Amino acid sequence: RAFLAEVHKRMGDLLGELTLNSARSSWPLSFQHTAKIVDHRLALVGDSAHGMHPIAGQGLNLGLRDVGALVEVLDEALRLGLDLGDAQVLKKYEEWRALDSLMVMGATDSLTRIFGIRGKTASALRRFGMDGIQRTSWLKGFFMNEARGVSGQLPELLKA
Ligand SMILES: Cc1cc2nc3c(=O)[nH]c(=O)nc-3n(C[C@H](O)[C@H](O)[C@H](O)COP(=O)(O)OP(=O)(O)OC[C@H]3O[C@@H](n4cnc5c(N)ncnc54)[C@H](O)[C@@H]3O)c2cc1C
Structure with a gap:
């Protein structure tokens, strides 16, 4: 209940x-x-x-x-x-x-x-990495395209 x-x-x-x-x-x-x-x-x-x-x-x-x-x-x-x-x-x-x-x-x-991964060092490294991606436009674009699933050989059904 x-x-x-x-x-x-x-x-x-x-x-x-x-x-x-x-x-x-x-x-x-x-x-x-x-x-x-x-x-x-x-x-x-x-x-x-x-x-x-x-x-x-x-x-x-x-x-x-x-x-x-x-x-x-x-x-x-x-x-x-x-x-x-x-x-x-x-x-x-x-x-x-x-x-x-x-x-x-x-x-x-x-x-x-x-x-x-726990710990302050790991956390600082993650922040450093994320900041780097945020500031590097081609890298950010690459990850965004991967996340949106628009890279690689897309089936026709998903191109519309
Ligand atoms: C917490 C969480 C968050 C998520 N967030 C995202 C997100 O933000 N974006 C994203 O893209 N994906 C997300 N996903 C993943 C996404 O939910 C799944 O990849 C997607 O639902 C898979 O779809 P499916 O049809 O293959 O399987 P399911 O959605 O699992 O559908 C399978 C269906 O088959 C039924 N079934 C099982 N066995 C039988 C049986 N023997 N007979 C009849 N029916 C049966 C089940 O009840 C179910 O309804 C998330 C998953 C989780 C767990």
Whole structure:
């Protein structure tokens, strides 16, 4: 009852009356990466393909790029009269997404580790680094483009 009251206090009536369907549980946020995101007539997208810390708010963005890439690969296969579950077709999707996923996951995991280091020295070094990025326009632009997900080979669906 205390938990539901706290949730209600924070969310208001946004979702109407809330009830608990099961005991409360928690799952620690963790880095989950696999190079293999396709299998026999199967393709993973979004968090089923990768799990990362939400420190930089990139999970949904990455998932949308997965969907855009998969749609594009399947659309091309359809136009060529290929079977949509063909291993080569799905492999193309997997190869397209490999670098982007690894880069974003590597960056968010590094950020989590860097910001997790305690102590005044680490804090001063972080401030120094952030100030440096803030003052260096090309570096700031690079990080902003990465965070906005507009670098690399973007699927057509995400260019609009
Ligand atoms: C605290 C936090 C903050 C975040 N902030 C950001 C942010 O600012 N920006 C950003 O881009 N991303 C953010 N993310 C990440 C983002 O929320 C996820 O990457 C995104 O929701 C993944 O979408 P998805 O559809 O792949 O998976 P999910 O959103 O997890 O959807 C999967 C769905 O499948 C359902 N499901 C599971 N198992 C079954 C089953 N067996 N049968 C039927 N249904 C099932 C689940 O109930 C769920 O509804 C954040 C994540 C967290 C935890």
